[in-house]
Amino acid sequence: MDDAIAVHDLVVDRGGRRVLDGISCRVPRGAVTGLLGPSGSGKTTFMRAVVGVQLVAGGTVTVLGQPAGTPALRHRVGYLTQAPSVYADLTVRENARYFAALFGRGRAEADRAISDVGLAEAAGQLVGTLSGGQRSRASLACALVGEPELVILDEPTVGQDPVLRADLWARFHAMAAAGTTLLVSSHVMDEAARCDRLLLIRQGRLIADDSPAAIRAAAGVDDLDEAFLRLIRAGEATPTSTDATDARETA
Amino acid sequence: MNPRILAATTGRILRQLRHDRRTIALLVVVPSVLLTLVYFMYADQPTRPGQPTTFDRIALVMLGIFPFVIMFLVTSIAMLRERTSGTLERLLTTPLGKLDLLFGYGIAFGLAAAVQAAVAAAVAYWIFDLETAGSIGLVIGIAVLDAVLGVALGLLCSAFARTEFQAVQFLPVVVIPQLLLCGLFVARDQMAGWLQALSDAFPLSYAIEALQEVGAHAEPTGRMWRDVAVVFGAVVLALVLAAATLRRRSG
Numbered sequence: 101m102d103d104a105i106a107v108h109d110l111v112v113d114r115g116g117r118r119v120l121d122g123i124s125c126r127v128p129r130g131a132v133t134g135l136l137g138p139s140g141s142g143k144t145t146f147m148r149a150v151v152g153v154q155l156v157a158g159g160t161v162t163v164l165g166q167p168a169g170t171p172a173l174r175h176r177v178g179y180l181t182q183a184p185s186v187y188a189d190l191t192v193r194e195n196a197r198y199f200a201a202l203f204g205r206g207r208a209e210a211d212r213a214i215s216d217v218g219l220a221e222a223a224g225q226l227v228g229t230l231s232g233g234q235r236s237r238a239s240l241a242c243a244l245v246g247e248p249e250l251v252i253l254d255e256p257t258v259g260q261d262p263v264l265r266a267d268l269w270a271r272f273h274a275m276a277a278a279g280t281t282l283l284v285s286s287h288v289m290d291e292a293a294r295c296d297r298l299l300l301i302r303q304g305r306l307i308a309d310d311s312p313a314a315i316r317a318a319a320g321v322d323d324l325d326e327a328f329l330r331l332i333r334a335g336e337a338t339p340t341s342t343d344a345t346d347a348r349e350t351a
Numbered sequence: 352m353n354p355r356i357l358a359a360t361t362g363r364i365l366r367q368l369r370h371d372r373r374t375i376a377l378l379v380v381v382p383s384v385l386l387t388l389v390y391f392m393y394a395d396q397p398t399r400p401g402q403p404t405t406f407d408r409i410a411l412v413m414l415g416i417f418p419f420v421i422m423f424l425v426t427s428i429a430m431l432r433e434r435t436s437g438t439l440e441r442l443l444t445t446p447l448g449k450l451d452l453l454f455g456y457g458i459a460f461g462l463a464a465a466v467q468a469a470v471a472a473a474v475a476y477w478i479f480d481l482e483t484a485g486s487i488g489l490v491i492g493i494a495v496l497d498a499v500l501g502v503a504l505g506l507l508c509s510a511f512a513r514t515e516f517q518a519v520q521f522l523p524v525v526v527i528p529q530l531l532l533c534g535l536f537v538a539r540d541q542m543a544g545w546l547q548a549l550s551d552a553f554p555l556s557y558a559i560e561a562l563q564e565v566g567a568h569a570e571p572t573g574r575m576w577r578d579v580a581v582v583f584g585a586v587v588l589a590l591v592l593a594a595a596t597l598r599r600r601s602g
């Protein structure tokens with residue numbers, strides 16, 4: 101019950117292809133969990149399943165104690181899609197106020213969410229006239245404005261300059277310290293080190309589920325990038341138990 | 352449905368419209384320009400004594416058809432934009448109910464149509480001397496109902512369109528047959544039986560008949576109220592079907 105998300109044997113097929121193949125994991129409350137993996141590994145699909153907008157072929161996803169997609173959860177979960185999903189023909193402030201209103205929040209919360217992502221000066225600007233990085237921060241403000249207990253962020257720091265990225269990560273950790281659970285996806289490994297826990301997905305399978313320190317220790321290297329590489333190689337080299345039996349029998 | 356969320360959604364759609372000055376200008380001006388064309392087309396046509404002039408007959412029907420066609424198109428594109436920009440998927444992860452979104456569109460575009468119909472009716476009555484036995488208020492009221500019918504059918508059809516190309520194709524599929532058979536070109540009772548049956552199945556036929564009742568009778572007739580009730584029923588049916596086709600979970 102201490103877990104914000106509990107996933108058991110999750111299987112998802114998209115377009116006739118198995119995208120997630122039997123994933124089981126837990127995401128603790130009040131922490132920043134990183135979802136790492138190369139492009140096309142199934143990160144977005146995993147997040148969609150947690151939010152409850154993904155049709156799943158098998159397994160269970162439990163979010164804050166309820167099945168994913170339960171109507172009551174829509175008040176408690178915030179979701180940032182990978183492509184910025186805000187109205188280009190509204191200003192940043194109008195977007196934030198609209199999403200605030202959906203969660204029963206007011207103008208003060210909307211303004212705070214805008215300044216939290218560093219867009220206070222652009223608040224009156226149409227989203228369509230913003231740069232790509234600004235636009236994705238406007239989208240982030242709309243995901244945070246409802247002050248949800250669980251925040252699912254699909255690549256929130258892509259295209260941001262290093263200073264802003266550091267600011268956003270500081271913001272994520274402040275939220276976690278205040279009790280919010282964050283699941284943040286990324287395909288850049290240098291962000292992995294900033295997470296409290298890591299889930300590494302590759303080709304629809306979970307390769308690692310641990311703290312950054314434990315993953316470094318298990319792989320015997322300090323560099324997380326190198327550690328992941330070793331884990332992947334080790335996974336490919338070690339035969340599964342049935343293969344091992346077969347091998348022995350052949351021998 | 353939630354009144355707060357419905358009001359926020361309606362306001363958001365109107366704000367998007369407000370930022371698009373050119374669309375507002377087109378919405379307000381185009382029907383009046385087209386009425387001007389119709390006026391001069393029929394300016395030299397002889398009129399039989401005791402009969403309404405050809406302009407009066409056609410302009411009255413046009414006042415109902417413009418808002419229907421224009422709002423159908425505007426809504427199809429607006430809803431498709433929600434889908435392709437990712438805002439629809441995001442909205443469906445928030446506390447917003449499907450009917451909040453659909454009725455939000457109905458109310459917002461209905462209000463826009465009220466302005467459009469009032470301007471077009473003012474031009475028809477005061478510049479081109481349109482004469483109807485019934486009141487201008489009823490004509491505008493029915494024109495707004497026609498606009499809402501266009502919105503409701505547009506929302507329903509957009510569920511079956513994945514691209515802009517497909518969405519635009521629904522105009523000839525859904526709108527033009529209703530225009531051809533609504534009684535404007537050939538009186539409904541002079542059509543072949545199977546065409547009459549089709550015409551009876553199309554909601555626009557009732558909307559046009561209601562306008563013709565206002566044109567011919569000083570007081571609202573029972574037939575006019577029946578027609579209005581049929582159109583209203585078609586609006587509710589289309590919105591409920593549209594809600595049923597809006598899926599929170601997708602593959």
